[in-house]
Amino acid sequence: MTKTETGGPEHVLPTPSHTVGPFYGYALPFRGGEDIAPLGHPDTVTVHGHVLDGEGRPLPDALVELWGPRPDGTVPRVDGSIRRDPATGGHLGRNGVEFTGWGRVQTDADGHWYARTLRPGARGDSAPYLSVCVFARGLLVHLFTRIYLPGDEAALAADPLLARVGDRRGTLIAGDEGGGTYRFDIRLQGEGETVFLEFR
Amino acid sequence: MTLTQQDIDQEIAAEHAAYEKRVADGAPVEHHPRRDYAPYRSSVLRHPRQPLVAIDTARDPELVELRSPAFGERDITGIDNDLTRHHRGEPIGERITVSGRLLDRAGRPVRGQLVEIWQANSAGRYAHRREQHDAPLDPNFTGFGRTLTDTEGRYHFTTVQPGPYPWRNHVNAWRPAHIHFSVFGAAFTQRLVTQMYFPNDPLFPYDPILQSVTDDAARQRLVAAYDHGLSVPEFSLGYHWDIVLDGPAATWTEEGR
Numbered sequence A: 001m002t003k004t005e006t007g008g009p010e011h012v013l014p015t016p017s018h019t020v021g022p023f024y025g026y027a028l029p030f031r032g033g034e035d036i037a038p039l040g041h042p043d044t045v046t047v048h049g050h051v052l053d054g055e056g057r058p059l060p061d062a063l064v065e066l067w068g069p070r071p072d073g074t075v076p077r078v079d080g081s082i083r084r085d086p087a088t089g090g091h092l093g094r095n096g097v098e099f100t101g102w103g104r105v106q107t108d109a110d111g112h113w114y115a116r117t118l119r120p121g122a123r124g125d126s127a128p129y130l131s132v133c134v135f136a137r138g139l140l141v142h143l144f145t146r147i148y149l150p151g152d153e154a155a156l157a158a159d160p161l162l163a164r165v166g167d168r169r170g171t172l173i174a175g176d177e178g179g180g181t182y183r184f185d186i187r188l189q190g191e192g193e194t195v196f197l198e199f200r
Numbered sequence B: 001m002t003l004t005q006q007d008i009d010q011e012i013a014a015e016h017a018a019y020e021k022r023v024a025d026g027a028p029v030e031h032h033p034r035r036d037y038a039p040y041r042s043s044v045l046r047h048p049r050q051p052l053v054a055i056d057t058a059r060d061p062e063l064v065e066l067r068s069p070a071f072g073e074r075d076i077t078g079i080d081n082d083l084t085r086h087h088r089g090e091p092i093g094e095r096i097t098v099s100g101r102l103l104d105r106a107g108r109p110v111r112g113q114l115v116e117i118w119q120a121n122s123a124g125r126y127a128h129r130r131e132q133h134d135a136p137l138d139p140n141f142t143g144f145g146r147t148l149t150d151t152e153g154r155y156h157f158t159t160v161q162p163g164p165y166p167w168r169n170h171v172n173a174w175r176p177a178h179i180h181f182s183v184f185g186a187a188f189t190q191r192l193v194t195q196m197y198f199p200n201d202p203l204f205p206y207d208p209i210l211q212s213v214t215d216d217a218a219r220q221r222l223v224a225a226y227d228h229g230l231s232v233p234e235f236s237l238g239y240h241w242d243i244v245l246d247g248p249a250a251t252w253t254e255e256g257r
């Protein structure tokens, strides 16, 4: 642990980020990682899309994490996303009842991912959104973005982030495909590049 | 055109010199790699060209990114952090213990959060289908573990020393031995995926992934320290590695929640 002389609220220097690399696939993804919504919950939404590189080619080895509040806007403090069987050490996964708010999914060979979660509620000044963290081979530091769901135009118009990004706001708002299904492509570079965020 | 180690060495040196000049001219120290680091060829088409949009978290304490997913005792079993006990037999290789503390930028421990690791076996082979390296698989080693940090933010793993392995960035490219870490903080903003290295590895200067951290002091923070006090008599060699999460955390008043 290294300390600077200055003290203050940030007196320890951070550990640098590194790429997740190509070989995390047997370690990080888990069965049911994309099924975040409790079984049969009426507020379930499906979000899905591709992760694309600067030439528009889908990434078959990207990892997407989703994190969002309940439909009433409260944030779960519930564990159990990756429950294990204490007898065999095997994977039990979610119990289908509790909502942890967090999920993880690897893109498939076509570069496609999907997740089923609960429709997020609004918090603070923001329109409702899901927080997204993207990892991939070649990506030295993960990327944050947000999935805003379409529908409530007044809420979207009042969102502080969407108001700031001008004509790029469309990259943050999912497409409505009907039946509670929403399309959200993540473009890492180039034409239609997704708005990525840094938190300070 | 075949890309040689010498080509990559020159690109690494140029990136390093450019960074040193930026800092000499008054630019801030860079604790993290730049996402557009060409010596690591896979980064070329996989980084955004537009600047990131900054969110001032102090202006809205309700942001969901200022909270973190929760993990608990039911998400792990007692031997998930001992990678030498996941199969019937003992894995081949030098046993090691790796331990340290998970802290935020203020030096506060991050308690009860999930730490996941994955690594190659002692021959430098991952238990992954797409892995092309023809070093032997070890039927007694998968190379994946997880644990929760304790009340002091401490984590602890028992595993075997991973081997270095070749990759295809350029001709004769070899990764120094490393363990991959995935860590959650007190806030989703603090999410970190990184790699831990071992002291005095002769492959350090040749590796564009490690060298993507162009700041010398920051790069050094990725290297664990041999710690004789963590070595277990007649069993394993000990390494100490603290992890400090960047990014805004929950407020002081929420500590210990």
Ligand SMILES: [Fe+3]
Pocket: A021, A023, B120, B175, B178, B180
């Ligand atoms: Fe690796």
